[in-house]
Amino acid sequence: MRRPLAFGTCAGIAAVAVTLAGCDIPEPGGDDGTTAEPQTRTVTRTKPEPKLPPEPKPAQVVDACPYLPTAEAERANGQGVSEVRTSTEKPHPTCFFYRPDGEVQLTTQVFTGAPDVATGIVDRAAPVDTSNPTEQPAGWSGGYLADRDGAVYAVAKQGTAVVVTTNQSQSVKARTVASDIIATLGL
Template sequence: MRRPFAFGTRAGLAGLAAATAALAGCDIPEPGGDGGDGTATGQPTRTVTRTEPAPQLPPEPQPAGVVDACPYLPTADAERANGQGVSEVRTSAEKPHPTCFFYRPDGEVQLTTQVFTGEPDVATGIVNRAAPIDTSNPTEQPAGWSGGYLSGDDGAVYAVSKQGTAVVVTTNQSQSVKARTVATDVIATLGL
């Protein structure tokens, strides 16, 4: 049996406060549906839902200049994991971890590695941009990381985040396991 609502109790006061707060943002028409002078107000009621704004994501990384090697993924490891020779390595201008672009002998990019450190919602947004939740396969590898992967004829992507860090690897190979191997190597090398 339900107890009657009592204003003198803490529960009653808390209930009254919650009800008042819930009604505070509502548009409630005047009794009788008019503006107080007998004419219709014509003001429709509406419900407003407030959501958090999407995080401002940094632009997609772009290669800036040719370097001897990626600072966190040796060229030999990139060749081994992706199964192709590397003719050139370029990096972006981001700090502290630039994005690394590994090129094939024909001048096409075969592998990219992006590492972001910053706000957790931005890290998650970068992962979702690379491997959208609605279309990618979920992953939680390595342990403590989460994200998604996609693969197809044009290549594969493996993107994971943990707190404020995101690691995104793209490859021209259709097997996502190659991108996952590189992501795991990068995370281990940087101690993330």
């Protein structure tokens, strides 16, 4: 009977020795041999909003918009144009087409620059949350809105934005003008 007891005792001592030996091995962590506690860190990366240029303002009376002939603006918007003014932006100024009564009937803005700014300009004109999405012409994306006061059609592609506002409540008129501008400028 002693043998099983001695054998059992020796096996127990060996198991304790192996267990204790495992405890003596420090885990990676501090230089003093202490165990490092696992750390959890949450990182939220947000892209800052792009700095948008101010809304364009008419600055000078001109004979014609450099990228939209007056006759084409009249045809697309269905109203006569008495005067055209442009803003000071380069290379493409914003064009303001006026009715005979002195009210703006059509505005065309072309922006070229940083892609996030182009997208921001489109979202300012036709906010993603409230506008109807569009992908016309092919390769362009943005939105359009229409109500009794007029319509806006705004699209961007890479670093270019085209925004057209009209006093007409049919957004198709603004879309037609935007498509004409894109074709004329070869954008």
